[in-house]
Amino acid sequence: MSVSAEVVARVLNALQKPIYFFELLAELEDVPYRTILSAWSEVRETTALERDVHGRYWR
Amino acid sequence: MQEDFRGMLLRMEKEGHLQKIQKKISPQFLTALFTSAPKALLCEAIEGYDIPVVGGLFWTRGRIAAALGWPENDLATRFAAGVAKPMKPVIVDEAACQEVVHIGEDADLTALPIPFMHEKDGGPYISAGVCFAQNSEFGLNAGCYRLMFRSKREMAIDLFTASDLRRFYERTYSNGKPLEVAVAVGLHATEHMAAAYKAPPGTNEMEIAGGLRGEPVQMVRARTVDVMVPANAEIVLEGELLPNGWTADEGPFGEFAGMQGDLKHNPIFRIKAITHRRNPIFYALQMPWENDWLNGPATEAACMRILQVAGIQAVKVRATEGGCCGWSVYVSIRKRAGEGKNAIAALLSLPVVKQVIVTDDDIDIYNSSEVEWAVTFRCQADKDIVIVSGMKAKHVDPSVRPWDLPPGELPLTAKFGIDATIPEGIPAFRYERIVPAFRDNIVVEDYL
Numbered sequence: 001m002s003v004s005a006e007v008v009a010r011v012l013n014a015l016q017k018p019i020y021f022f023e024l025l026a027e028l029e030d031v032p033y034r035t036i037l038s039a040w041s042e043v044r045e046t047t048a049l050e051r052d053v054h055g056r057y058w059r
Numbered sequence: 060m061q062e063d064f065r066g067m068l069l070r071m072e073k074e075g076h077l078q079k080i081q082k083k084i085s086p087q088f089l090t091a092l093f094t095s096a097p098k099a100l101l102c103e104a105i106e107g108y109d110i111p112v113v114g115g116l117f118w119t120r121g122r123i124a125a126a127l128g129w130p131e132n133d134l135a136t137r138f139a140a141g142v143a144k145p146m147k148p149v150i151v152d153e154a155a156c157q158e159v160v161h162i163g164e165d166a167d168l169t170a171l172p173i174p175f176m177h178e179k180d181g182g183p184y185i186s187a188g189v190c191f192a193q194n195s196e197f198g199l200n201a202g203c204y205r206l207m208f209r210s211k212r213e214m215a216i217d218l219f220t221a222s223d224l225r226r227f228y229e230r231t232y233s234n235g236k237p238l239e240v241a242v243a244v245g246l247h248a249t250e251h252m253a254a255a256y257k258a259p260p261g262t263n264e265m266e267i268a269g270g271l272r273g274e275p276v277q278m279v280r281a282r283t284v285d286v287m288v289p290a291n292a293e294i295v296l297e298g299e300l301l302p303n304g305w306t307a308d309e310g311p312f313g314e315f316a317g318m319q320g321d322l323k324h325n326p327i328f329r330i331k332a333i334t335h336r337r338n339p340i341f342y343a344l345q346m347p348w349e350n351d352w353l354n355g356p357a358t359e360a361a362c363m364r365i366l367q368v369a370g371i372q373a374v375k376v377r378a379t380e381g382g383c384c385g386w387s388v389y390v391s392i393r394k395r396a397g398e399g400k401n402a403i404a405a406l407l408s409l410p411v412v413k414q415v416i417v418t419d420d421d422i423d424i425y426n427s428s429e430v431e432w433a434v435t436f437r438c439q440a441d442k443d444i445v446i447v448s449g450m451k452a453k454h455v456d457p458s459v460r461p462w463d464l465p466p467g468e469l470p471l472t473a474k475f476g477i478d479a480t481i482p483e484g485i486p487a488f489r490y491e492r493i494v495p496a497f498r499d500n501i502v503v504e505d506y507l
Binding site for chain 1: 085086087106107108168169173175178179180181182183208209210211213308310311321322
């Protein structure tokens, strides 16, 4: 399944501040779940993400 | 023919414990649905996927009993009988779990409807994964481990606490080598329960599953790793635990104690292949009760066993749901003088059990009001509550303040038991229960 560059860009944009995964899903509520996971896969393969003790992600 | 996972679902549906849902739903909403429903649900239309998802199979004592096909009050005795008569698995050459095979680039985790489950989780989780691994010293091991989605070929696996799989991994990790594993999703309740059981090292849990089933489990060699897996699994992920050690972020996840866990660092599972049945069914185990009920019968069996060793005649044992099916137990006994306290002492020595209520055998311990009645009228708090301090605890219990401990130090806890048996010296007639006059002459249904 190919991932649109636009969805990946939206994920990366959301990760500019600490964010829970559920907040990411909420922010991309117009995008199919499977597409979000594909974009997430691409982000994790290409970008080092930070985590805080609460489990939030950012880059 | 051996009942498999989908056969179990069919039976549960026929018996009214499971309902099929045709309305479309996205995976991030499944947990909210499964954990609110009065039955287990099989959601057939998952948005974006052609794989249905089932959840809530073991959510209550009644449902796990239904999944196993055992009477609800016999879980402990049936479990103990199964463990006592293990059966070696039979190896087959062809298996349903390999009807469809995706290898290498073709194996893509995003093809599976892996749900996002709890608000503060670190990502989507495979919660019903049973991991199989082989070790030259200990043989085949099966255990339940959660896996967090990272990418289309990688998941983080929780190997934080001591386990057989962790022991296997530590050995390969120290040599800088990966550990081959296979993760089965969608196993019969007997296989899942055996995998959840804390069997001694060197025990093949699938032999115990055979004992629970009363027939050998059929197993097949995985396609790309040297590991045996149950032949009737719905889905199998084959791959390796990479020798990255405890470095990959994993969690938080909604834990078995009903509380959100911590962010951890754990090894990575990289897949080589995904095999599955034609038209596979994905199982999303719901926390905490499905996880807890998998362990409940084992806890009850352990209680029966230790009471037997202590020479106490136990009648019934109930691991309560509020105690996560392990931390709190009710026991009814045929008491001789002093055995209420003896039972408490024996039961509190079990690692998980933190609180105990012991009653006489006239109390129905499956009825919490009856237990409360016994505590109210048969217990004197200054004589019948036993508190033991400084016992081994678990980090998951916030009341032991695990965060104050130096790294590597185990927490300690206080445990207690309530002796709610009739006190020595009080004749039984003092507890004579009221009985409706002519009770046997009335059939309620004739009047309703």
